[in-house]
Amino acid sequence: MRKLILALAILAATPVFADEPPTVVIDNFSFKPNVITVKPGTHIVFKNQDDLPHSVVIPDMKVKSPLMDTDGSYDADFEKPGEYKYFCGIHPMMTGKVIVAE
């Protein structure tokens, strides 16, 4: 019961931002979530929470972010429907995908 009350208290204390953009977190040399589905026109934030720099390269959108140090972030707008594979520009084994669909 105490756990439930605690959980409710945390929920109540957590502000909800309806317009907060979806975020892909970079940690332990991986993108999380690894695949994300959004509507056209969505703004996605890539946030680096790892201990080393990373970047985001989206070939089909000709996007190459600068190197993001720890706690750095990069924003990208996904306007058109499609599947956008991306990778880290300095650790190319790190890959992810954004699916843009209605």
Added chain:
Amino acid sequence: MDTNIGRRGVLACMALGGAGIVWTVTGGVPRLLGSAEAATSDRLHFVQISDSHIGFDKDPNHDATATFQAAVDQIKAMKKRPAFLLHTGDITHLSKAEQFDTAYQVAGSAGLPVHYIPGEHDWGGDDGALYLERFGKGTKGQGWYSFDQEGVHFVALINVAGFKAGGFGTLGTDQIAWLKDDLAGKSASTPIVVMAHIPLWTIDEGWGWKTEDGDQALALLRRFGSVTVLNGHIHQVMQKVEGHVAFHTNASTAFPQPAPGTAPSPGPMKTVAADKLRSMLGITDLVVRRGQGPVAMTNHTLAEV
């Protein structure tokens, strides 16, 4: 752990963390040398430094410039002055102009020529623009080059450009074609020293510690009697021998990374105690001996003062 270190044809593989070990190979058999033996009939003496990551300021090292300076000071204090330094990449942490400037000044304080190649941290921020502005003069293609000293042929390769999704370190067809031409006129008895940032041999695919077309470069090198491949990138000393080819990865001067399979990711070993850090950072002293001999390597940690 996904590694081919133990694959057929490998004569020896050693991970050496210890200090002052002189290691060489004669007739394919690795052995340790006494210091007196190592000191005789030297042809050329040079030092490898790597992964200075100027700008890194997090655990376990809040001042990567200070540890890089300590490495250079150690080189300055060597009784036998090396002919030059080789920096095998990740000079900077974030490809920033001021980081390149600091690295250049600290390395230059040795008062020796320094031959650089880039790591992905020097290249990935701007496709190598700032790196090439500083170090690209007189190089070919995307920055690769070679030079000769005391009859030893040095080849500086770039395997951090042209990354593709899901890929690894890559040399590319243009660079491999250039390497073929570069080596074409060399006699098989010419000692060859190759430098490239990411290991040319596969150490761990899951961590990206491999060069996908490294085998094509190694095929061109196989006819030579003495080939030494110097890499960085993995921030720890690993060595192995295949035939006449000796592979060596250097310690970093900034922070250690874990051995493959011992951590969830290859990030910095954050919990290393401050008084242990310098014992996990280091440089490598290399001596090319006269005759068709191997290159003798001595790993020094920054804790040795």
